[in-house]
Amino acid sequence: MKKLFALVLTIALLGSFALAEGVTIKTVSTFAGTDAAADTYQQLLDQWAAETGNTVEDASATSDEAWKAGVINDFAAGNEPDILFYFAKTADSARILDRVVPIAEINEAYPDLNLTENAAIAESDGKIYAIPVRAFWEGLFCNVDLFEKYNLELPTDWAKFETAVKTFKENGVVPMAVSFSDVPHYIVEFAILSSGTPEEHKARPAPGETVPESWVEGMKLLHELYEMGAFAADANATTEAITSQMFRDGQAAMQLDGSWFANGIPQERWDKVVVMPFPTHAEDADPTAFIGGVSMGFYLTRSAWEDPAKRDAAVDLLRYLTTGDNAVALGGFAFGGTIITSAVDMINNANDMLSPFQDEMDQEVRADKWFSKVPSIVDGTLTDIDGMWAEVVAANPFGK
């Protein structure tokens, strides 16, 4: 009996010793599915676990509204992970701020780490909670082979753009691939940027104020483009999946979109596509300005921070994922060729990088009072642009 007791005790001790060797860190991210860095991410987690003797339980998934809400729910129910890769500076992230640790606080406790504090994603309280590893840019994607086929110059200014649109239209090529009912996001932002100064684009009008002139002109520009024949006849009806495929297959000449869109361009077209700033329509607009920034980052949750057993390990994993080559690897995009070189030119030559102001808007106001009206603006059934903006601003889209 005594012997048995001793044996059990030994096993229990050994067991607890084995447990004490490593902790389990729970992670949640969007590095999943066909994300360019999904494999890299898994590999990094495995390597870190092997190096430290800890275990990682990862539950990454492709992001959509259900996933976003699921993460918020996790926090509300106390099921949050230890390390989270999530949106920053959005209505969603605002809801978890009291449950994640500001980067400054981590740096203070671990001065050697010197984790990046990226001011671009400072939340409304001025604090930075996330470490981004990936930036995005948006621009005008052009199928160069189509421009060559019709002896057209790339649309570096409005006159060239107009010539290109008309020539493509005459030859049965869709000039610009876009679906206004599905994804008007990029084109509306660029139409405004093209219709005035970057300063006007940076405006965040409060109730009682009027929107800058360029916001009105930009919306009118959409109808002008429509009249010019820049869009497919069913641009108001079809879906983004269809129009994007038209661009990727070289059936449409141009598309306004972001860096993630380049990931889907087949490799044999990497050298047939370039990215450039959208040509300026207004005299005072900046022909080099583009839209870009960071939108997601790694968070350390408060629960991991306050768990003495987990704290060091969680901080170490955060460091591991967000510094040095590992961060670069996670930030990778799966494309190359002239897409990347032209994008780099666009970025290097830019006088100004603007963040998309629609992301800072209240989603309800944006969807109901602006985006839902875009198709009618495009086809000319809604002409009271000032009235529309007045309604948007009255709902205080930037103040909520």
Add this chain to the structure above:
Amino acid sequence: MAMNQSVETIKKPRATVGKVVIYVLLTLWAVTTVFPFAWVVNNSFKHSSLVVNDSFSLATGEVLRYDKDGQVVRERIMQDEYGRDMYDKLLFDADGNPVYEGAQQSPTINRSGAFADLLSGMTVPTDEANAHLQAYDTVNGKVIYDESSPPVRLSPTWDNYVSVFTNRNVNILRGYKNSLIISGSVMVVVALFSAMLAFGITRWKFRGAKVIKSLVVAALMFPAFATIVPVYRMLSDMGLYDKLEGVILVQCAGNLAFACTVMMGFINALPYELEEAAFMEGCGPYGIFFRIILPMCKPALATVAIFTFIWSYNDLFLQMVLLRSNALLPVCAILREISSQYGTDFGMMAASVTVVVVPVLIVYALLQKNIIKGLTAGAVKG
């Protein structure tokens, strides 16, 4: 049987013309329902861009030849709208497994210093970083093509299925297992419980029956999003979040309204005689339910089981919100992961749909056999 034949002989002259018309109409409808299925299966053998540009053509027409190394090369030259060749090519090794050209070459995830500089404090990529990446790709076997290697496309192609079944982060078989556990349990529980409720409501006269019926009809329309947040919190409190049991419970509740509606309609139409006879012989309500009602309900139970299974199986929304661990994800959730992002990979989507649909069709084919005539007749006679 003799009776049936005599009936048919009586109306034979009219029946033949009528039968032909009926068959023509039924076949016409069948064409509309088979078409999308054939379309999906056909497109699952095509590359994504062909699905959109050439989705209604058959996935055939490849050319086979050997290259100088003795490897099989399949080629199919297609022309797009502008008369350009769309060059499809895939190499196979001696065993017929696809070998990707460029797999041995260095990967080119291209990044640039300027771009990375967008992020303050982010490291500019170095050669070392590239070597780092290369290492991953050797380990993963994931292919990121060198720009100089030819494009890999084939029509028809097994690529979509290969991607579905060999994806590193995904275990389809485990997904099937999870799906069968979830949807199978939901199916059984819902079929049994709904038959019980329908039996109770239609056979007993009691106050509140009408209210319960209205509640059931109302529950048919409760949208999942409207109930998800309280349900989520409840499951967390019960410790059933991220557990198969949690999803099963919620899906049972969600499918019961439909099942009860169908069962009530069916049981209400069943004749009472048998039950009365059984009662005379001393059978209680439980005996009647299990020995008389359930056997007579076979067609309705099959119908309820079929639809409950399908809806549970395809219910991505609940699965996504209530399950988090990769090991617990059902097959639909897994396939959604690998076929959606950067827009949709249409070829992969078609393959995923095919892979998802097969078990459902098997379940349907097995269960629908129970929807046959004569059960009640036989029972009454006996």
Add this chain to the structure above:
Amino acid sequence: MLYRKKRPLLVFLLPSLLLMAVFLYYPFVENIVNSLFDIRGLAAARGEFLGLGNYRRFFSEDPVAMTSFFNSLKMMGLTLVFQVGLALMLALMVDSVRKGQQLFRVVYFFPIVISATAIGLMFNLFYKYDGGMLNQLLAKLGMDKVLWLSKESAYTMVVIPTLWQYIGFYFVIILTGLAGIPQEIFESAAIDGATGIKKIWYVTLPLISDVLITCVTLAVTGAIKVFDLPSVIARNGAPNGLTHFLGTYMHNQAFVAQNVDYGSTISVIIVLMGVAVAQLLNRVIARNSEALR
């Protein structure tokens, strides 16, 4: 005398009612409460109390809501006529043939099992203006291209696949009802000389009236929450919000606009409206089938 004891009744009712009460009714009551508060985001806390503001907005200040309301009403009618009607005809026809019955039963079911994403994509490729299948066909016939999803035609074009996809569903349910009819009744009816249409009208239909009521209930409730196929074919009620249904608009509000309180409001309206219409129709049918019997 047979079904008088109350305890077995409880045993039969409780399991279902308990499950539904916990996971459906209680959360839905919360949903009703949510419709009275301002809630931004699916998992967000309740904000300012709005009272009936959302309901006012739905009925008097929101033109898209009205569009979706009437589109859904129209859809109910179309569903009854085309889904239940066609399904009934198909079921009677399939029931009347012997050879190939199994085959028809299986293939008629295909559209239901294929995901809305795939079927939606297929119809998008039918309707596509440049290079879509319908326009390619027209071009072969030497005709001009047609904008299939124009403002005038979009509703019809969205409704056609939506109706078509779920005919197989009602088909199976009606088959179930037909399976419940004792064979002797047909045999004695045949001896009495009832054949063809007469037999169907005077014998079959009254006998499956309960199942038809079930179908009507399911059709009305199904029509009112129509969601996945329209939302794939016509994003956000494309074009110009004209093809929104109550189901798609509710989903749009809850997920795209993150306007959970208004989404909840619409779902309350959906349930109230669905129950009212279903009860009304049930009464009409019950009365008629009594008369037939």
